[in-house]
Structures are given as structure tokens and as C-alpha cells.
Amino acid sequence: MLPTTVAAATEAPPAKPVRDRLRIAIQKSGRLADPARELLAACGLSWRESRDRLFCYGESLPIDLLLVRDDDIPGLITDGVCDLGIFGRNVALEYDSARRSRGLDSSYSEWRALGFGACRLDLAVPQDFDWTGPADVEGLRIATSYPNLLSDWLAGQQIDAEVVQLMGSVEIAPRLGQADIICDLVSSGGTLAANQLKPVHTMMQSEAIIVGPTGELDETRARIADQLMRRLDGALSAREGRLLLLRTNRTTLDAVLAELPPGETPTITAVDGGAEVSVQVLSRGAVSWQRLEDLKRAGANGIFVLPVEGMLA
Ligand code: ATP
Ligand code: ZN
Numbered sequence: 001m002l003p004t005t006v007a008a009a010t011e012a013p014p015a016k017p018v019r020d021r022l023r024i025a026i027q028k029s030g031r032l033a034d035p036a037r038e039l040l041a042a043c044g045l046s047w048r049e050s051r052d053r054l055f056c057y058g059e060s061l062p063i064d065l066l067l068v069r070d071d072d073i074p075g076l077i078t079d080g081v082c083d084l085g086i087f088g089r090n091v092a093l094e095y096d097s098a099r100r101s102r103g104l105d106s107s108y109s110e111w112r113a114l115g116f117g118a119c120r121l122d123l124a125v126p127q128d129f130d131w132t133g134p135a136d137v138e139g140l141r142i143a144t145s146y147p148n149l150l151s152d153w154l155a156g157q158q159i160d161a162e163v164v165q166l167m168g169s170v171e172i173a174p175r176l177g178q179a180d181i182i183c184d185l186v187s188s189g190g191t192l193a194a195n196q197l198k199p200v201h202t203m204m205q206s207e208a209i210i211v212g213p214t215g216e217l218d219e220t221r222a223r224i225a226d227q228l229m230r231r232l233d234g235a236l237s238a239r240e241g242r243l244l245l246l247r248t249n250r251t252t253l254d255a256v257l258a259e260l261p262p263g264e265t266p267t268i269t270a271v272d273g274g275a276e277v278s279v280q281v282l283s284r285g286a287v288s289w290q291r292l293e294d295l296k297r298a299g300a301n302g303i304f305v306l307p308v309e310g311m312l313a
Contacts (some may be wrong), residue, residue, distance in 0.1 A: 006055075006090070006104070007284070015189065018218065018220075019221065020062065020221070021058065021062040021063065021082050021221075022062060022063045022064070022217075022221050022224040022225055022228065023063075023064050023066060023083050023084075024040070024065055024066070024082060024083065024085065024086065025065075025066045025067075025068055025073040025076050025077070025082040025084070025085040025086070025087075025195075025289065026062060026065055026066075026067060026073075026086045027067070027068070027069070027070045027073075027086070027087065027088075028053070028067035028068055028069065028194075029252075030070065031117055031143070032070060032086065032088065032116070032208050033067075034115050035086045035116040035117065035208065036113075036114075037065075037085040038206065039066070039114060039116075039232070039235060039236075040063075041088075041233055042238075042310075043228060043231040043235050044060055044061070044240075045058060045060055045061055045228075046058070046059050046060045046099055047059060047064070047065060048235045051084045053067060054066065054067050054095070056117070056257075059101070060226065063224060063228060064083055066081075066247070067292075069288075070087040070088065070091055071091060071297070073085035073086075073087045073091070074087070074091065074092060074095035074107070074108060074211075075095075076106035076109065077107065077211060077215075079213075080213070083217060083221055083225065084111070084145040084211065084212050084225065084228075084241055085108070085210070085211050086089060086208055086210050087115065087170050087208065087209070087211075088117055088119070088189075088206050088209070089110070089113075089161075089204075089206040089207060089208075089209050090119070090121055090146065090185060090204065090206040090233070092108070092145065092203065092209060092211060093149060094109065094148050094149050096146065096150035096251060097149055097152055098148045101148060101151075102138070105214075106214060106308075107213070107214060108211045108212060108213055108214060109207075109211060109213070109214050110209045110210075111199055111210050111212045111213060111229065111234070112208055112209065112210050112213060112229070112232060112233075113208075113209050114207065114208040114209060114210060114236070115207065115208075115236065115239070116207065116208050117206070117207050117208035117244050118187065118205075118206070118207045119173045119184050119185045119187040119206050119207075120135065120184055120185070120187075120199075120202045120203075120204065120205050120206065120230045121146060121149060121183065121184070121186075121202070121203045121204045121206065122183070122185075122186045122192075122199040122200075122201065122202050122203065123142070123181060123182070123183050123190050123199070123201040123203065123280055124136070124171075124181065124182050124184065124186070124197040124198060124199045124200065124202055125136060125180075125181045125197065125198060125200050126174055126180075126181070126196060126197060126198075127196050127197065127198050128188065129151070129181070129198075129200075130237060131200040132272070133268075134157050134159065134201060135157075135159065136161050137154070137157075137160045137161050137181070138159050138160060138161060139160065139161060139236075140161050140162070140179075140180040140181055141161070141162045141164050141167050141178070141179040141180050141181075142161055142162065142163055142164060142179055142180070142181050142182065142183050142276070143164045143170050143174070143178055143179035143181075143182045143183070143184075144164070144165065144166065144170060144182060144183035145165070145166060145167060145168065145170055145184070145186060146183060147163050147165045149183075149203065150163050150183045150203070151163055152199070153203050155165035155273045158292055164178060164179045166226065167290055168176070170183075170184045171183050171184060171191055171192060172195060174195075174197065174232060175196070177265040182197065183203065185206070186199055187228060187258065192256070200210065207256045208233070216285075229257060230312070231307050231312075233282045233313070234310055234312050234313070235310070235311075235312040236312075237308075237311050238310055238311045239309040240285055241282055241283060241284060241285075242282075242283045242285070242286060242305050242306065242307065242308065243280065243281075243282055243283075243304075243305070243306040243307075243308055244260070244261065244263075244279075244281050244282075244283050244287055244303070244304070244305055245264070245278070245279070245280050245302075245303070245304040245306070245307075246278075246279050246295060246300040246301070246302060246303040246304070247271070247276055247277070247278050247279070247300070247301055247302045248276070248279065248298075248299050248301065249275065249276060249277075249299060250275060250276070251299075252298060252299025252300075253268070253277055253279075255298040256279065256295060256299050257279070257296070258301045259281040259291070259294045259298045259300075260279075260281055260283075260284075260295075261281075261287055261291055262284055263281050263282050263283040263284050264281060264282045265281075266279050266280060266281035267280045267281070279300075282308070284285055284306075292305070297300060
């Protein structure tokens with residue numbers, strides 16, 4: 001008879017419970033919270049919120065939301081607690097850089113850039129600092145919440161400087177004497193100016209992204225994720241797109257077509273027995289007043305520009 005210890009070792013580990021619903025982590029509150037929810041709602045998702053507002057049960061599709069701090073999302077995806085996540089590329093790259101410094105590969109991949117939450121990771125110095133270039137950083141103390149990205153940059157530039165890691169309020173560090181300069185996220189630059197700082201070098205550009213695991217999802221969740229991504233692509237294109245409708249005479253049609261904005265092939269329909277035509281085209285971006293005036297001059301009339309609610313290629 002086999003010893004019991006061997007029998008135990010050959011036993012299969014208890015199977016992980018299979019989830020048949022997709023789980024997406026988004027920021028609970030902060031700059032990305034509302035835009036992330038609005039984008040998912042534009043994909044036709046709706047939820048029932050739990051009392052503690054940490055978990056939202058998806059009603060229209062089997063897609064649930066977990067509401068957390070943005071910094072926790074990469075870890076939740078790495079651990080398989082969540083399948084997808086929406087957060088800033090800055091957080092993603094910092095997390096990746098921390099993993100690389102421990103000899104680990106990336107544990108998730110960027111699926112789409114989402115076009116909101118735009119910002120830059122900048123070096124900023126006191127306003128009276130006479131900046132000549134990155135070499136000026138040598139020997140300085142730099143306050144940041146992005147110690148890994150900053151260390152990578154310093155190594156790339158072969159600069160020796162002290163990284164002072166702070167969790168928040170980085171912009172007041174120079175005034176408090178904690179650091180000489182800072183490396184922080186900037187969008188309008190208003191916070192820097194209010195703290196007598198000026199941006200001098202951009203280390204990275206960021207925006208909100210949706211990420212998924214590097215490995216494959218199981219079949220059920222992969223199918224739900226595919227459906228979501230198709231809707232997401234439609235929602236993202238719809239956000240940019242405009243439907244342009246106009247009428248013109250057959251004799252001026254070529255001149256009008258030459259003035260159309262870049263986009264899909266126009267649909268041309270004969271009206272009034274064929275002398276007049278109606279033109280419909282999907283523009284890939286906003287249609288300027290200048291464009292409308294040029295179209296009018298070329299012979300278009302009854303011009304409408306309409307926002308697009310949804311789109312499925
Ligand atoms: P949390 O409590 O979730 O950790 P937070 O304080 O890290 O919140 P926010 O200030 O809401 O987060 O910023 C979230 C993300 O918004 C940033 O990681 C970044 O991608 C983006 N962002 C856009 N503009 C800015 C900005 N000017 N300053 C900071 N973050 C910005
Ligand atoms: Zn955060």
C-alpha cells in the first residue's frame with residue numbers, strides 16, 4: 001500500500017471556482033471614476049450598486065464593476081481578482097517598472113487607449129531655477145510618487161540624483177525643504193504655477209487605458225470581453241464621429257464631394273426625380289465652421305451635423 005503522504009501529493013489541487021461573469025476594476029472616486037463609468041454606460045452596461053459601493057452587479061450584461069483606488073487595479077489584475085481594469089497609463093508603467101526591478105515580466109497588457117484623463121509626467125523646478133537641460137538634475141533631491149519611472153529615467157540619462165518618494169502633495173515638497181525639484185503629473189499646469197514651480201521636461205504622456213491579462217481568459221469570459229471590446233470600439237469611434245447630411249444639385253455634386261471632411265465613403269441618394277441629391281457621410285472628427293462654409297460655397301444646402309450615439313462596424 002502506498003504511504004498516505006504520496007497519495008496526498010498526487011491528488012489534484014482543489015479547482016479554483018470558475019467565474020462566468022467578467023469583472024472590471026475602475027477608480028472608486030477621483031478623476032477617472034466618472035469618465036470610466038460613462039464610457040462603460042455608453043457600451044450599454046448598467047449596474048445595481050451594493051450598499052458599500054465597492055461592487056456593482058452588472059444587469060444588462062454579465063459584467064460587474066469593482067470600485068477601488070486606481071493604484072490597486074494592476075495588482076488585482078495580476079492576481080486574477082479582476083479581468084480588466086481602467087486606469088492611467090502612468091500607474092500601469094510605474095507598476096511594470098517596479099515588477100521589472102524585481103525581475104518579473106509585465107502581468108497585463110494595454111487593450112485600448114480611452115481618450116480621457118490626459119496628463120504628462122513632468123520634471124518641474126522652482127520658478128527661479130535656471131534650467132538648461134536634464135544634466136541640471138545631477139545631485140539634486142527629486143520628490144515623486146513615481147519612484148520607479150523616475151529611477152529608470154535617471155539611469156537612462158546616466159544621472160545620479162536622490163529620489164524622495166512621497167505618496168501625495170508632491171508639489172509642496174520644494175517649499176517644505178524636502179526636495180529641490182519634483183517629478184509629478186501635470187495636466188493644465190495650474191497646480192505647479194500655484195506652487196511657484198515650472199515644468200521643464202516631460203518624461204511620459206499618459207491617458208486612461210483599459211487593460212486585460214497577458215494570458216487568455218477562459219472561454220466564457222473571453223466571449224463577454226470580445227463583445228465588450230466591440231461595443232467599446234463603437235463607443236470610442238462614435239465619440240469622435242459626426243454624421244454630416246446635406247443636399248446639393250447634381251451639377252455641383254463633384255465640387256461638394258471635394259469639400260467633404262475625411263471619413264467613410266459618402267452615401268448619395270437621388271431626390272426630386274434626380275436633379276437634387278442628398279449626401280450622407282460619417283466624419284471621423286468634429287466638422288469645423290470653415291468646412292461648412294466651404295461646403296455651402298461649393299453648392300451644398302440644408303447642411304446638418306449630428307452627434308453619433310452608437311456605431312457597430
Ligand atoms: P486614488 O484615491 O484612486 O488613488 P488618486 O489621487 O491617485 O486617487 P486622481 O488624482 O484621481 O488619483 O488621478 C487619477 C489619474 O488621473 C492619474 O493616475 C492620472 O492618470 C490622471 N490624471 C489626469 N490629470 C491629472 C493631474 N493633473 N494630476 C493627477 N492625475 C491626473
Ligand atoms: Zn491613486
